[in-house]
Amino acid sequence: MKSVAGLFKYFQPYRFIVLLGPLFMCLEVGMDLIQPTIMQKIIDNGIASEDNGYVLWMGLFMFGAALLGLIGGIGSSIFSTRAAVHFATDLRKDVFRKIDYFSGPNMDKFGAGKLITIMTNDITAVQQAAMMTLRIFVRGPIMFIGSIVIVYLTARELFSILLVIVPILVILIILFTIKAGSLFGLVQKAIDRVNTKTQEHLAGVRVVKAYGTEEYEMKQFSQVNENLTKVNIRADLTIMGLMPILQFIVNMGIVFAVWLGAIKLDGGSMEVGVIIAFVNYLTIILNSLMTSSSVLMQITRAFPSAGRIKDVLDTKEDMVEAEMPVSIPRRKGEIEFKNVSFSYSRNGEHVLSNVSVHVKAGETLGIIGATGSGKSTFAKLIPRLYDVEEGQILLNSTDIRELSFEELRDSIGFITQKNMLFSGAIQNNIKMGKSDASEEEMLSALADAQALPFVRNLDGMLDYELTQGATNLSGGQRQRLSIARALVRKPAILVIDDATSAVDAISEANIQAALKKHYAESTKIIISSKISSVKEANQILVLDDGKEAGLGTHKELLESNELYQEICRIQGIKEGETYGSARK
Incomplete structure (x- = not known):
């Protein structure tokens, strides 16, 4: 109930039409109530x-x-619908904004499938409950109370029938509503699992086809779908089972009323119209x-949805901005990791442990290591997608936690391991890097990224x-x-997280040449599993199981670091060789 009450503020901007809906409904109800009395007359x-x-x-x-x-009914429908739709629109906007600013741990807590369900099913359920409350839930109680009052005033001889029927009906409705409420909570969880499975399947449909596991995936989906079916049937049968029972009780009341009325009619103490x-x-x-x-069932169904929506809106972000953020030079990108440790689960199992490295502005840091060594985690910590558990990350000698998110992230060009592009025009994707980028700037960035030819x-x-x-x-x-999206902003820091894995050797060499020529002032963090991508860096950080296993130039590491030597040996790189000669 508290979760529903917490959403009432979204009606505030529309309180005038919120009021008009029930008022018009009162007009409709009043006219409906006098119809039987007019017929009696x-x-x-x-x-x-x-x-x-x-x-x-x-x-x-x-x-x-x-x-x-009729006028009252039409007016009520118009105003209650408008109020409910505006309510849901504003609510959906705020939920989306909240999700948009979620940190990595916040996203991990909810999961994409559940958040999609909240944005769609849950908000729609709350919208429907709001509309029905403003319209039908006003109608029902007024019609109910009005009918009882009129019967008491005009047909008091038959009023005792209501004294028996009405309490039975009310008790049944309360019991069924309580039962339905618990079942609808299970329905929402089952929908979460279906959405999560569907999203995973669509994202990995090529893998499924490549391995020929369509039947296996179908069995997996059938399990979650069957669970949703069972819970839905239980919930719907609970609701639908109430209606015949109510109808039967009222029919018995009508039969008894006709029988009693016939007796009174024969005695001359009652008229047919009554x-x-x-x-x-x-x-x-x-x-x-x-x-x-x-309506009560719909409201009950909306309670779990409202609770889940409030969970999102009330979630405190794991990472917050400093109350008084510090400003730093925009074009300078000196960065330093000081004894940085990080754990996703916060259980002491560190993905990075006590890592320290200092990169001067304009220099290039290469990071190499085996899968799971913490390379991508290192990259995610720089723009504060996650916060360090121990130690500090300094940008221009300032702890990045003392900067505003906007200033920190505006100074970073981040090329992720997963190449996420959005539906829409190519230029819209490029302008995510720089919203006011000119056509010339976009074409230049595409050329540097070796994307312009295609x-x-x-x-x-x-x-x-x-x-x-x-x-x-x-x-x-x-x-x-x-x-290209990262390059167009000419960032102070350019983070490249294994972003050339799908690029041919010639294109990669051309990209590296463009970085040296056109982005010399940018500090570059190049994360790769290929020696060719990092061997020209000013420093190369070798990670092994989240720990620093080596730090130095390609030549220094090749002479003294066994792990680096092993990586070079596997990739066919020998001391004194250039990448070009190694390829030959």
Whole structure:
């Protein structure tokens, strides 16, 4: 309940239309409530007395009431829908903004599948609950209470029937609602698993096809899908099972009312119109309870969704900016790791342990090591995708935790190991590196990244539309566009995390030549598993199981570091050889 109350603030900007929806609904309900009473008058005072004028006048009055009810219903639908949709739009925007600023640990905590479910199913469920609350949930209780009051005033002889039926109906609705609430929580978790599995499959569909494991993946998906089916059936049967029971109880009340009314009618103490009006009001009570229970079920279903949404909105970011950030020179990129240790799980099992290295502005640091040695983690710590557990990272002699995220990340060009491009025009992807980049700057960056030749051959060049994940490009083309996106901003620090693995040797050599020529002022952190990518660096850091296993130039390491010598031996690099001669 607290989670739902915490979302009420999103109605504040629309409080006027939020108020209009229920007000128009009150008009509709009022007109609906007087219809059976008007019919009673027509039967008992008009038809029974053969007063056609009275029947005509009351008929016109009934038509006018129905017309007003129509206006109220339309108005209520318009305003409640607008309020609920605006509410969901603002809520979705804030959730997306919150996710957008999540740190690495925050993302790891929720997982992509769950966040997608929250952004879609959960917010839609809360929107539907809000709309139904503003409209139908106002209608149900008013119709219910109004019908009971009118029956008490106009058909008191039959009122005792309501005293028996109504408590039974209310108790049943409460019990079913409690049961349904727990089941809907399970439904949301099952949807999370289906979304996660679907996302994983779509991301790795090429691997699945390459290994021919379609049937295995289908079995895996069938398991989570079957679980969702079972939980959905239980939840839906709980809801649907309530309706026939309510209908049966009300029908029994109608039968008893007709039987009792017939006795009273024979005794002359009751008129036909009163019995008909009571049956109508009993039907209204049933409908109001059924609609109210449906809304209550929807609200109950929205409770787990609202809780999950609030979990996202209330999540405290693991990494926060300094209250008074320090400014540093924009074009200078001196960086230093001082005794840095880091663990993803924070359980003492460090991915990096006590690493120290100092890179002067404009210099190049190469990082090499086996898979799992901590190379990519080293890269992620520089733009504060994660925070160090121990030690410091200094940028221009200032701890990066004392800088604003904007200033820190604006000074970094980050080329990730996974070449993530977004759907849309190529130029939109390049401008992520520099939003105001001119066409000349983009073409220059593409040329330096060895991407210009293939971009020139695409329809529209910079306007060429990429599909989701840029699947209409090859791996090497995606990699070169990712490099161009980082180069266009002419960063103070350029972090290249194994970003030439899908690039041929000639293109890689040309990229390295462009980095030396056009980005001499940038401090370059080049992470690679290939000696050829790092051998010209001012320093090469050799990592082994997260620890510093060597630091020096290519020549120094080749003379004194056994691990580096082993890597060179495996890759066919010998002392005194250039990369070109080694390839020959």
